[in-house]
Amino acid sequence: MSRKFIIFMLFPAISLYTLFFIFPAVHAFYISFFKWSGFGDKMVWVGLGNYIKSFNDNLYLLSLKNTLYIIFIGGFFTFFLAFLFSLALSSGLAGKKFFRAVMFLPFVITVFAVIAMWRNIVYHPRSGLFNLILKTLGFDRILWTSSNNVFWAMLIAMIWTYLGFYVVIILSGMDKVPQDLYEAADLEGATVWQKFRFITLPLIWDVILICFTIWIILAVKNFEFPYAFGGLNIPQELYNTSVMMYITGFGQRYPVFQLGYASAIGIESLLLAMILVVAIRRLLKKDIEEF
Amino acid sequence: MRKIALLVILSLLPLFSLMAKQTEIVYWSVWAEQESQAKALAKAFDSYEKSHPGVKIKAIWNGRDNLVKLRSYLASGKSIDLFDGDAEPYLGLVLKEDLAADVSDVAEALKNDLLPHTSSVFNIKGKQYAIPYIHNSVMFFYNKGAFQKAGITSAPKTWSEFMNTCQKLQKADYNVLAVEGNVDFYQFFYTSYLLDRLGGKDFVMELATDRSGEKWRSPLVRKMLTLERQLWENGCIPEDSKGYQYPAAQNNIAMDDTAMELVGTWLPMELRNSVDPGFQWGAFGFPTVPGGKKSTNLVLVYMVMGVYAKSENKAEAKSVLKHILSAEAQSIMAKEADQGVPRKGIQWNAGIADAVNVVNASTGGFVGDGVTKFYPDYASQIMKPIHSKFFLGNISADEFVEQMVQATKKYWANK
Numbered sequence: 001m002s003r004k005f006i007i008f009m010l011f012p013a014i015s016l017y018t019l020f021f022i023f024p025a026v027h028a029f030y031i032s033f034f035k036w037s038g039f040g041d042k043m044v045w046v047g048l049g050n051y052i053k054s055f056n057d058n059l060y061l062l063s064l065k066n067t068l069y070i071i072f073i074g075g076f077f078t079f080f081l082a083f084l085f086s087l088a089l090s091s092g093l094a095g096k097k098f099f100r101a102v103m104f105l106p107f108v109i110t111v112f113a114v115i116a117m118w119r120n121i122v123y124h125p126r127s128g129l130f131n132l133i134l135k136t137l138g139f140d141r142i143l144w145t146s147s148n149n150v151f152w153a154m155l156i157a158m159i160w161t162y163l164g165f166y167v168v169i170i171l172s173g174m175d176k177v178p179q180d181l182y183e184a185a186d187l188e189g190a191t192v193w194q195k196f197r198f199i200t201l202p203l204i205w206d207v208i209l210i211c212f213t214i215w216i217i218l219a220v221k222n223f224e225f226p227y228a229f230g231g232l233n234i235p236q237e238l239y240n241t242s243v244m245m246y247i248t249g250f251g252q253r254y255p256v257f258q259l260g261y262a263s264a265i266g267i268e269s270l271l272l273a274m275i276l277v278v279a280i281r282r283l284l285k286k287d288i289e290e291f
Numbered sequence: 292m293r294k295i296a297l298l299v300i301l302s303l304l305p306l307f308s309l310m311a312k313q314t315e316i317v318y319w320s321v322w323a324e325q326e327s328q329a330k331a332l333a334k335a336f337d338s339y340e341k342s343h344p345g346v347k348i349k350a351i352w353n354g355r356d357n358l359v360k361l362r363s364y365l366a367s368g369k370s371i372d373l374f375d376g377d378a379e380p381y382l383g384l385v386l387k388e389d390l391a392a393d394v395s396d397v398a399e400a401l402k403n404d405l406l407p408h409t410s411s412v413f414n415i416k417g418k419q420y421a422i423p424y425i426h427n428s429v430m431f432f433y434n435k436g437a438f439q440k441a442g443i444t445s446a447p448k449t450w451s452e453f454m455n456t457c458q459k460l461q462k463a464d465y466n467v468l469a470v471e472g473n474v475d476f477y478q479f480f481y482t483s484y485l486l487d488r489l490g491g492k493d494f495v496m497e498l499a500t501d502r503s504g505e506k507w508r509s510p511l512v513r514k515m516l517t518l519e520r521q522l523w524e525n526g527c528i529p530e531d532s533k534g535y536q537y538p539a540a541q542n543n544i545a546m547d548d549t550a551m552e553l554v555g556t557w558l559p560m561e562l563r564n565s566v567d568p569g570f571q572w573g574a575f576g577f578p579t580v581p582g583g584k585k586s587t588n589l590v591l592v593y594m595v596m597g598v599y600a601k602s603e604n605k606a607e608a609k610s611v612l613k614h615i616l617s618a619e620a621q622s623i624m625a626k627e628a629d630q631g632v633p634r635k636g637i638q639w640n641a642g643i644a645d646a647v648n649v650v651n652a653s654t655g656g657f658v659g660d661g662v663t664k665f666y667p668d669y670a671s672q673i674m675k676p677i678h679s680k681f682f683l684g685n686i687s688a689d690e691f692v693e694q695m696v697q698a699t700k701k702y703w704a705n706k
Contacts, residue, residue: 039365039384039390144534145472145473147679147683149534250362254670
């Protein structure tokens with residue numbers, strides 16, 4: 001196959017990718033140096049003004065904090081539970097495929113349906129599932145979706161929704177580890193924890209790195225979950241950087257329309273994702289164990 | 292053969308000339324196609340086209356993202372003729388981006404046909420950028436059955452009568468006020484009204500535009516905060532409300548659990564499929580407050596329509612706009628879409644029949660919070676969120692005042 005033919009075959013895909021991804025990203029970078037509403041031609045050069053503004057903007061700093069909470073706290077609990085469930089499912093449990101499918105289900109259901117369930121059935125102040133359980137156990141109810149708690153309520157729902165996806169990926173990695181290694185470890189008297197730490201973890205390290213990378217990217221760009229959870233008028237407590245970017249650029253009910261500033265927030269989100277992904281891969285880099 | 296061909300062409304000429312003369316009016320709408328308001332408008336457009344054979348109206352039913360989608364469309368160099376939206380966001384955009392043509396001539400032609408304080412509120416510095424075609428105003432909508440059970444025979448007019456009403460409803464085992472915990476602009480209705488009653492309809496704007504921010508320390512603001520806190524302390528607003536996500540609180544009215552809500556005239560329409568067949572809606576205006584002005588001003592949240600500033604068919608677009616405000620079109624909107632309408636003499640449906648009396652009895656009106664149309668970022672990112680924190684009990688009155696002073700100062704310093 002000649003080089004020219006390869007280029008010819010790749011050309012449509014590369015053109016589309018350039019037109020719909022590369023060009024808009026470069027254009028967004030360009031717009032981020034201007035004060036512009038998005039209407040008309042009135043673009044006022046402000047240089048790094050939008051970037052400096054963001055670090056003096058309490059609302060942006062709140063959205064950045066929330067994004068970091070989603071990445072680290074949300075990530076910790078998602079992967080802790082994902083490992084737990086993966087270990088349980090790979091321990092020879094009956095109905096493994098069934099449980100795996102059930103766990104994966106929330107990930108394939110539309111986000112709006114999942115959120116409607118959490119907001120109206122699980123978190124309802126009077127008749128919600130969680131408050132009914134608390135009442136039965138003799139505790140006071142919690143206003144899960146009050147402004148003090150709404151972010152954590154959303155994070156719980158998010159973890160529940162995305163958990164199954166990571167269980168499936170980690171489980172598929174675990175399934176490839178040869179059983180004779182575990183048999184040998186059993187003969188040596190290794191505990192469950194030792195087997196996990198010295199056999200499972202090193203051999204699925206590349207899978208774990210991929211999962212962390214996907215989680216960071218999804219957490220930074222996650223828009224639909226907090227936006228849908230906020231409902232008619234998303235409260236500021238739910239803002240992450242993606243929501244902040246959207247509301248600033250396009251408004252929800254209010255014609256805020258600061259497209260230049262929103263573009264700067266978008267570029268900062270891209271940089272955040274890139275820095276974290278590179279940092280995670282460097283910190284957790286190790287030689288890939290082969291079997 | 293040639294003669295036949297010539298005859299055919301000559302007989303088709305009138306048709307071609309008719310097609311050539313046809314004007315297309317493009318209307319971008321805030322309604323989704325399946326909504327009753329869209330269907331009412333579509334009927335009005337049909338009747339306009341029948342009486343104006345050379346005109347075709349093309350409606351694009353964008354839904355609530357209308358103004359957002361409009362931006363991209365206009366940025367590509369295309370043009371439209373008519374567009375609409377919620378009054379405050381519409382005006383905020385139009386004033387900022389100079390998007391709407393002056394329709395003062397339309398307003399003048401309609402001035403005697405519209406309810407009081409309707410069109411004039413959209414007159415800004417001698418120009419008019421919109422005409423309201425759906426009347427939404429904010430008042431207390433209540434369950435008449437609940438009031439009867441509580442032995443309340445007349446609507447309260449003063450704050451003390453209002454607190455008395457609240458107590459009677461609680462004794463009759465009702466939760467009194469429905470409040471949505473996540474809708475800060477609904478919560479701000481209380482503030483808009485209280486500050487109007489205490490300081491006049493321009494007072495919120497004075498607070499927002501004081502560049503030092505110090506005006507937020509005014510004793511009138513303190514009084515407003517005290518009266519709002521009273522609603523919670525006296526149990527008029529149940530604690531649950533902090534956790535309600537729209538439309539959980541208003542659904543409680545339909546379930547005969549909660550008696551009333553301070554909200555716009557859209558409420559009975561939103562709950563029409565949830566209430567029992569015998570449910571009766573009542574409405575009354577926001578009461579006057581002790582030491583305040585004797586004002587019965589209304590907070591107006593109209594749906595408005597305007598002509599695009601660069602429309603190539605301005606005259607025809609204005610004619611369509613006038614038709615939307617005609618008795619025929621407004622009747623369809625009132626009857627079939629269950630809406631309040633700004634035209635006089637049109638019967639509003641049973642659910643909002645009382646609201647007309649409130650409108651007629653009002654001393655004046657102001658659009659929304661008065662600030663959004665000029666400073667939407669201040670209203671949406673500072674004023675309402677900080678107020679919501681106070682309203683829901685997350686910060687004290689002192690903290691509210693301090694945060695508003697500092698945030699206002701910072702906003703104007705960065706402007």
